[in-house]
Amino acid sequence: xxxxxxxxxxxxxAAKKRVVLPEADDVRTVTAAQQIVAQGLAQVVLVSxxxxxxxxxxxxxxxxxxxxxxxxxxxxxYKEYAxxxxxxxxxKGMTEESALEVVADPLHFGCMxxxxxxxxxxxxxxxxxxxxxVRPALRILKTAPGCKLVSSFFVxxxxxxxYGENGVFIYADCGLVIDPNAEELAEIAIQxxxxxxxxxxxEPRVAMLCFSTKGSASDPxxxxxxxxxxxxxxxxxxxxxxxxxxxDAALVDWIGKKKAPGxxxxxxxxVLIFPDLNAGNICYKLTERLAKAEAYGPILQGLRxxxxxxxxxxxxxxxxxxxxxxxxxAIQ
Numbered sequence: 366x367x368x369x370x371x372x373x374x375x376x377x378x379a380a381k382k383r384v385v386l387p388e389a390d391d392v393r394t395v396t397a398a399q400q401i402v403a404q405g406l407a408q409v410v411l412v413s414x415x416x417x418x419x420x421x422x423x424x425x426x427x428x429x430x431x432x433x434x435x436x437x438x439x440x441x442x443y444k445e446y447a448x449x450x451x452x453x454x455x456x457k458g459m460t461e462e463s464a465l466e467v468v469a470d471p472l473h474f475g476c477m478x479x480x481x482x483x484x485x486x487x488x489x490x491x492x493x494x495x496x497x498x499v500r501p502a503l504r505i506l507k508t509a510p511g512c513k514l515v516s517s518f519f520v521x522x523x524x525x526x527x528y529g530e531n532g533v534f535i536y537a538d539c540g541l542v543i544d545p546n547a548e549e550l551a552e553i554a555i556q557x558x559x560x561x562x563x564x565x566x567x568e569p570r571v572a573m574l575c576f577s578t579k580g581s582a583s584d585p586x587x588x589x590x591x592x593x594x595x596x597x598x599x600x601x602x603x604x605x606x607x608x609x610x611x612x613d614a615a616l617v618d619w620i621g622k623k624k625a626p627g628x629x630x631x632x633x634x635x636v637l638i639f640p641d642l643n644a645g646n647i648c649y650k651l652t653e654r655l656a657k658a659e660a661y662g663p664i665l666q667g668l669r670x671x672x673x674x675x676x677x678x679x680x681x682x683x684x685x686x687x688x689x690x691x692x693x694x695a696i697q
Contacts, residue, residue: 369522369533369565370661370686374406377692382485383408384688384695385478387471388492389434390417392425397684402431406685407692410435410484412471437474446477454504472497476505479670485695488687490675495541499665502672512667516553517541517674518560519649519662520690526656528616530635535561535569536652537638539645540663540674550593551600554638556666558604561636563697564690572615572634573597573608574644578624581611590640605629612637664690671695 384401388394389411395418398409411418411429415436422429437443444465450473451464459467467473472493478484490498499515508515517540526532537557538545545553554571561569573594577587587609594608607630614624614631621632639645653660664673664687671694673687 369520370689372566373564373686373689373693374404376696377406377689378404380692380696381408382692382695383410383483384691385410385412385475385484385487386684386688387412387475387487387489389413389471390421391492392421392427393491393679393681393684395421395427395429396425396681397688398429398432399427400681400685401688404685406689407485409433409688410475410478412437412475412478415439435474437471438469440474442477442481442483443468443474446474446481449480450477450505470501473501473505476501476672479672480505486671486673486691488673488675488684488691490673491677491679491684494677495663495674498672498674499541502665502668506669506672508667509669512552512556514545514549514552514556515541515665515667516545516549516556517663517665518557519660519664520565521649521652522659522661523652523656524658530565530567533565533567533635535565535636536645536649536662537636537666538642539639539649541642541665543642545593545641547589547592547596550589550638550640551596552667554593554597554606554636555601555604557636557638558601558606560664560666564693567635569604569636570630570633571597571604571606571636571638572610572630573606573638573640574612574615575609575640576611577609578611578614579609581624586640607631608638610634661686661690664694 384407409432518537521534523532558569575590590609615634618632625631
């Protein structure tokens with residue numbers, strides 16, 4: 366099986382980025398922080414009330430001496446960040462008093478550090494929902510230039526697999542955008558192609574998945590995928606993107622040649638774009654369980670600076686892996 370994470374670890378070590386972990390009141394987070402520093406994957410900033418950090422350290426036995434520790438309300442940056450946040454959000458009704466309360470939240474404080482280039486990215490979600498993780502990022506960092514949408518992807522590594530990139534795939538969107546329209550689906554495809562290039566380092570071959578291949582069925586869902594494919598091709602004619610394709614036509618060479626002759630992607634796809642979150646979420650979980658695949662994600666894409674989500678069922682090693690991915694995303 367390709368050792369994708371070792372490649373990502375090597376890139377992270379070379380990048381020497383600074384990653385915020387704003388859930389430092391959790392034993393998994395402080396345990397991961399020790400491992401991240403020990404492996405040289407990133408500089409770590411732990412952001413939480415100081416007494417809660419110390420309680421987590423005591424419970425875990427973790428050594429966080431190599432980390433920067435910040436209690437938001439005790440930080441000399443606190444009032445300045447609150448002032449900046451008020452300026453960012455006053456048109457939305459934010460008051461100066463409310464800004465102080467919001468920036469006291471470690472997830473918002475961490476995003477303010479990223480905004481001010483005092484950190485390069487943030488990882489949270491071990492004790493917070495996806496909405497809690499994404500909201501500060503959208504409020505403070507906003508989307509990247511040219512992007513209107515934040516979406517997510519999984520890196521899927523399937524053992525003993527001849528398909529994709531020797532068993533490595535990007536699946537999107539499996540964690541965030543519930544029912545993208547054609548324009549949004551096209552953007553997810555383009556974002557995922559760029560992620561594949563920047564994070565994994567191989568050429569993306571993007572399949573726009575559907576229950577239909579090249580007009581074999583007629584339905585509004587198929588029409589959406591066809592329209593999204595056309596939009597993506599028009600916006601980025603330099604990328605290999607094709608659809609609509611059934612999963613077997615996307616992955617299996619002889620089926621691809623039969624169902625979609627002349628396609629630059631059919632039978633060779635390594636990036637799979639699902640028509641909605643229902644399909645994507647089901648497929649990634651089935652791949653993980655039935656094919657015994659490694660699934661890394663959901664990782665966010667489309668933000669100005671990297672902020673990434675964790676499952677609340679994650680362990681310390683998951684946090685380490687996502688922090689390494691975040692450090693590599695920050696290179697771009």
